[in-house]
Amino acid sequence: MPGKAIRVRGVVQGVGFRPMVWRLARQYDLTGSVWNDSEGVLIHVYGSRQNLADFIDRIPLQLPPLASLTALEVTELASPPPDKFRIVASHSESQARTPIAADAATCPACLADIADPNNRRYRYPFANCTHCGPRLSIVRRVPYDRCHTSMAAFAMCPACQREYDDPADRRFHAQANCCPACGPSLWLEDKQGRLADIANPIEHATELLRRGYIVAIKGLGGFHLACIAADGAAVDRLRQRKRRYAKPFALMAKDLAAIRRHAAINDLEQQALLDKAAPIVLLQAQGEALAAGIAPGDDKLGFMLPYTPLHSLLLAELEAPIVLTSGNLSDEPQCIANDTARKQLADIADYWLLHDREIVNRLDDSVVREMDGEIRLLRRARGYSPQALSLPAGFAAADGILAMGAELKNSFCLLQNGSALVSQHVGDLESAAAQRDYRNAIGLYRQLCDFHPRRIALDRHPGYLSSQYGLELAAGLSADINEIQHHHAHLAACLAEHGIALQTEPVLAAIFDGLGMGDDGTLWGGEFLLGDYRGYSRLAHFQPIALPGGTQAMREPWRNTYAQLRHYFDWPALQRDYPDLAVVQCLSGKPLATLDTMINKNLNAPLSGSCGRWFDAFGAALGLHTEAIDYEGQAAIALETLAATRFTAQAAYPEAWSLSNQNGVTVLGWQALWRAVLNDLQQGIENAVIAARIHHSLIEATVELLMQLSRQTGTDCIVLGGGVFQNRLLLEGVSRTLRAEGKSVLAPQRYPPNDGGLALGQAAIAAAKSLDS
Template sequence: MPGRAIRVRGVVQGVGFRPTIWRLARQYGLRGEVWNDGQGVMIHAIGDADDLDAFIRQIPLQLPPLAKLDSLDVTALAPTPDYPDFRIVGSQLNGMHTPIAADAATCPDCLAEIADPKNRRYRYPFTNCTHCGPRLSIVKQIPYDRGNTSMAAFPMCPACQSEYEDPSDRRFHAQANCCPLCGPAVWLEDNQDRLADNFDPIDRTAELIRQGYIVAIKGLGGFHLACNAADDGAVYRLRQRKRRYAKPFALMAKDLGSIRRYALVNAQEEQALQDKTAPIVLLRAGGETLATGIAPGDEKLGFMLPYTPLHSVLLAALDTPIVLTSGNISDEPQCIDNADAKLQLAGIADYWLLHNRDIVNRLDDSVVRFMDDEMRLLRRARGYSPEALTLPTGFETADEILAMGAELKNSFCLVKHGQAVASQHIGDLESATVQHDYRQLIALYQQLYDFRPRHIVIDRHPGYLSSQYGQTLADAGRCELVETHHHHAHLAACLAEHGVALHSKPVLAAIFDGLGMGEAGELWGGEFLLGDYKSCTRLGHMQAIALPGGNQAMREPWRNTYAQLRHYFDWPALQQDFPDLHIVQFLADKPLATLETMIAKNLNSPPCSSAGRWFDAFAAALGIHTARIDYEGQAAIALETLAASRFNGNTPYPDAWEAGVENGMTVLSWRGLWLAVLNDLKHDIDTAEIAARIHHSLIEACVSLLLKLSAETDTDCIVLSGGVFQNRLLLEAIGHALRATGKTVLSPISYPMNDGGLALGQAVIAAAKSLE
């Protein structure tokens, strides 16, 4: 009888893949073996030729929920061994390593068990199987066996061991398998000690939340702080104690029907909410209202559904959604350790719902938003990392590259054997605790993937802590150090995730963000580029305007307003023409003489072409967070929210922008727009209409310039990326307008368009250079 050797690569270990193959082989009457090895899974199958062909065709169609198939290669098996039946055999490691699956939301089968009073896992908060549950959050090293996870502390009872050893059971080799007799336990504490065990700790937690208390809950990848989302007082207290005064809170509801009471949900958003990745989905608020402090000044609500059995049992006992925000003091990472949480969250939480399964690797909740007909990742973490991306054609031999990422929203990325593995969202490296996590995770990923870099890639900004640590690693490991251009990396990341081949012709790109370092040390952020993986050329940009106070101007929008106005107008004359405007009176009370000296002498006032600061300037002019913002992007988000209410049916201001030429590049300047906005403010025009027309004016200018550059460069593919394109109005309107002229428009989907996706771009730029 004929035989086949079938090599399978991808996320195929620890996800129930071998039992699936075992059942499929038995279905087709085949003999042989299946085993894990360092490349993935190997199958030897012997049987009738038609049955073999049918079996092979079914493999990609019968994947277990957490598996991901990268390749399936079939060769003849000769001579054919004498197998008596089809068996699962032990792993055969050969020095290589295969991907670890991402943590996954509780599967329907496990949910049914915890809801069944007759099941031995009824209401058990750590129920899982090969189709769901913890993965990256509990692993310490490879191979991914129970002994190398935080489940090693919990020997399985005979019943669980029997499931673990039975290939017909969905818990076959489920490394986190457990039950109430042998697994982790949950308990409740107040700020003094553990509470008595004569009540159910999860039901008691639900009751405390109903009463208005704040509870710290140890979850899958870190602690959360929870309170009743309908209780104004509880939400206010949480904001004050956490010192998170304005940034929206994430919410969790028990089911889709509960979410629909408070938000509008389309088909794609519904699918995302119910996906195994279980991200926070940003939805448009609509229907009943929650506490006023949930999302101040924002039309969106960030909802997720329960993704662990603990969450499911807790939410089943509650009639209203809960706030479920990261368990930390503002700007610090989530707590993951019980003792640390008791210390760090003292003064914030009233109670702690704890358990004794260690969280090895911190995982934030992922965030998605439906924009421009796609569900787009804004934060990539739990449920997605460490899923690998097979790089496009031409990158097959790319190897041994470590990209260090950015300063804010950091993640890093490694490239091995033509695949890119981006880490989970780590956070802002300004925090010493985040820096510690960053270094630990780099070391862990190197161990998990048996990875030793030869090329280390950094952003060219010398002040980035990621760049400084990359330099340290390169020196210690004698690696080649590759510096990349910030906005080129945004462009390259988008090309990579869309599968654009290495040697494809250059594309046009509009890259809009807060700021990044340009080619000669300038600060960029509103850029029009022509580039591919190897290089990019700046063809145009937003008008560069002074950034008075440097980083201070990122926190105080009025500084950007003044810098824009004094650039385009004579300030004393402007004061005379518009003496009653709020923004003019507000600025008159500021130390403008000092700012003028700083700008004139270029003292901590670098020119900056940032689209993010452009939005801040107009927001402040309209009285939106004029004095100060509490979190990155707050003013721009509020301006988008205001504009959305009047966006449809509005038009750009006439003569709002001018495309001049400076140093051979097209420069968009905005004197006309500022004059129109000031005049509308003078005549008390509704600020929502003004905000909408500001957006339309920028959209018109961008589309016009991109079409002009497209004709000049004979380039019909255009990338839109950078954090500013998280503005839905901007992304959709520019994208639709360009597509209407026949252009191909690419923008990030599976990797963040903000700096969270930068490491992927850095990695493929270095890969392209290494393959020259």
């Protein structure tokens, strides 16, 4: 009887893959065995040639929900066949290099269990199986066995053990398997401690929410703070206590119908909401209004559906959506431990809904937005990490590279055996707590992957804390160092996720973001590059203009407005020409002599061609967060939101930009655009119309310059990257026009266009350098 050895690689352990193979083998009357090992899963199978062929064909089509394949290789077996098909126990050390699945939303079968009064898991908030539930959030080390997770504290009862041992059961080898008799428990606390007389803590928590209280809820990857989203007083109170004064709050609703009462949902957005990753999906606000404090000045609402049994049971009792924002003080990491939450959230929460399953690894909620016909990740965390990306052709031998990421929206990347594993969103590294979290996460990933970096890739900016830690690690490990230019990394990240081979010809790229250290010592951010993984050349860029006050200019948009106007015009003349404009009057009251001195003497006023600061400047000119922003990108988001209301009926200002040549590089200037905007403001043109014209002008200038560079270089493939391309109007306007001109356009999709995707590009560039050395 013929036999086949089938090697399977990918996310195939701890996800119900072996039981699927066992059932499939029985279906095709095959004998043999299946087991886990250090490379994934190995199958030895015997039967008729036709049944073997059908069995092999069905494997990729029968995958369990959380499984994914990167390779399926078949060779001949000459050994005699056994009498039946068995699942063989694996050696514990054999799984050390295999991927861990991402945490996944509750599957329909588990939802049915908790809704069935006759099921022993009825209303149990921790039901899970091999198709859903916690993974990365509970793992301490590999192999991914119960003893190496926070579920080790809970011994399975006989009923759960029988499920765990039965290959025909969907809970076979579900490491987090549990029930009310043996698993984690839930309780409610107030500021004085546990409320022992509460028989149903979930029901009581919903009543507290209805009464306007703020409840801290321990979730899957961290704590959240919840209140009723239609309760304006509760939302405002949460903002004041959390010291998060403007950044939009995330929302959770019990089902699609509940979301549709407040937001529009297209087919792609619906798929994203229902996906096993259960991300926050940014939707167009529409219909019944929620509290004004949910998303001040924004026309979008960030909704997600319940993704744990706890959330499902909580929302089932509520008709209205709830705010479900991260349980932390603003700019601090999300709390994950009960004691920490009690202390840090004491001045925010009124009650705590707690459980005793430890969260080992912090996971923020992921955020996506539909743009240009695709769902695009803006924050990659729960539900997506730690999924690995197999790098394209030419990278198979790349190994041992650790990429440190950026300063803001940090994630890091391990490149091992030709695959890139980008961490979950770590966040901004500005606080000591965030830095500790970052270092701990790198240590965990190194242990999970048995990873020993030989080369460390870091951003060229010497002030980045990620770069400083990278240098520290490299010294301790005697590892090589690659300093990677920021915008080159954005370009390479997009190439890698789209599967562009190492040997491909260079592509054009427009990389627009806040800033990144350039080759010339200035801060870049409005870049037109020609490049590949190995290198790049800077073909064009925005006009560099001073940032008076450095980082202060990022927090106070009026500084950028003044710097732009001062650069392009004579300021006293502008004051004479436009004396009644609000922006001129505002700026005239500022300490401009001090800013002039800073700029003239180059004192804390670095030059920057940043497109992000360009947006800030125009937003401030239109009165949008002129004085200060409460979070990164607030003025730019406000400008996009305003422009969207009049966008389709408007066009670019004529001849609003200029192209000049400086030392062989094209410089994109904006003097005419500023004059047009000031004239429209003086004529009393509606701000929304002006904002739309500004967007159209940027789109047309970008397309015109890219088309010119395409003709010069003979390159028809164009990358659009950097955080500014989270602007939907900009991304769609540039992409669609370029495609209409016959160009191929690549933009980030599975990894964020902002600095959250930077580490992937750093790793790919370092890999190319290592393969060339």
